[in-house]
Amino acid sequence: MLNGKNAVVTGGTRGIGAEICKRLAEKGVNIAFLYSGREDLASAQEETLGALGVKAKGYKCNVASFDEVKTTVKEITKEFGKIQILVNNAGITRDNLLMFMKEKDFDDVIDINLKGAYNTIKHLYPVFVKQRYGKIINISSVTGLMGNEGQVNYAASKAGLIGLTKSVARELASLGVCCNAVAPGFIDTEMTKDLGENNPMIDKIPMKRLGTAEEISKLVLFLASEDSDYITGEVIRIDGGLAM
Numbered sequence: 352m353l354n355g356k357n358a359v360v361t362g363g364t365r366g367i368g369a370e371i372c373k374r375l376a377e378k379g380v381n382i383a384f385l386y387s388g389r390e391d392l393a394s395a396q397e398e399t400l401g402a403l404g405v406k407a408k409g410y411k412c413n414v415a416s417f418d419e420v421k422t423t424v425k426e427i428t429k430e431f432g433k434i435q436i437l438v439n440n441a442g443i444t445r446d447n448l449l450m451f452m453k454e455k456d457f458d459d460v461i462d463i464n465l466k467g468a469y470n471t472i473k474h475l476y477p478v479f480v481k482q483r484y485g486k487i488i489n490i491s492s493v494t495g496l497m498g499n500e501g502q503v504n505y506a507a508s509k510a511g512l513i514g515l516t517k518s519v520a521r522e523l524a525s526l527g528v529c530c531n532a533v534a535p536g537f538i539d540t541e542m543t544k545d546l547g548e549n550n551p552m553i554d555k556i557p558m559k560r561l562g563t564a565e566e567i568s569k570l571v572l573f574l575a576s577e578d579s580d581y582i583t584g585e586v587i588r589i590d591g592g593l594a595m
């Protein structure tokens with residue numbers, strides 16, 4: 352039963368994260384979501400989720416900052432009490448071919464996409480362990496499995512997230528905590544809007560279309576629910592067949 356549980360979702364204002372928040376809220380899960388900048392989107396999301404009858408609060412917090420995440424997690428646990436679900440969804444791209452990729456673009460992507468997940472898990476795992484229950488879901492990418500031209504930084508962060516997922520799963524399995532990763536292919540969000548309508552990647556996708564944030568949210572819902580209680584350390588592709 353998800354009703355009455357509490358979730359922390361990073362990057363909950365837009366795209367996949369916004370949809371994950373909605374999907375969980377529809378099942379009665381209270382939501383604390385993190386975002387980095389867009390206050391307007393955060394207030395709109397609080398309203399949308401609140402209208403679904405759950406408690407919902409946005410926290411401005413850069414997931415790349417160990418200290419900011421520590422403070423935010425304290426605020427969240429004070430406000431919400433127990434936390435049963437953590438979705439590490441916040442992520443960025445700073446694409447360029449290796450020869451043009453600046454050091455800062457490499458570091459920023461690793462800091463947000465990979466260290467961000469370390470930060471939230473590091474500060475929340477004592478809560479999970481005390482409860483002897485937790486569902487951690489990390490949003491990786493097929494790029495972390497396949498690599499991609501122009502995405503050395505992003506691919507490294509998403510592959511790193513898979514190693515982190517499996518290690519956390521091994522460390523916490525006997526303590527009642529599941530940790531899994533979702534590896535989406537190309538999903539129709541702001542992140543992929545630059546690829547354009549005639550996205551050449553579509554030809555490479557066996558299903559010949561982009562995925563939707565809604566489709567990702569359904570998989571996350573499954574991993575957050577008791578239906579997946581015997582699944583941990585898994586990486587589930589959701590990519591229309593792209594990386595098979």
Ligand code: NAP
Pocket residue numbers: 361362363364365366367368385386387388389392412413414415439440441442443463490491492493534535536537538539540541542543
């Ligand atoms: P998006 O539309 O660009 O949204 C990114 C979200 O992350 C926003 O809510 C943003 O908040 C938040 N965020 C960014 N930097 C942050 C930071 N430093 N601290 C806290 N929050 C931060 O992205 P998306 O397409 O929904 O992607 C969501 C996740 O799925 C990412 O991890 C991405 O790598 C992964 N993914 C996406 C695709 C795809 O095709 N779209 C494919 C595979 C994997 P603000 O609005 O406040 O900036």
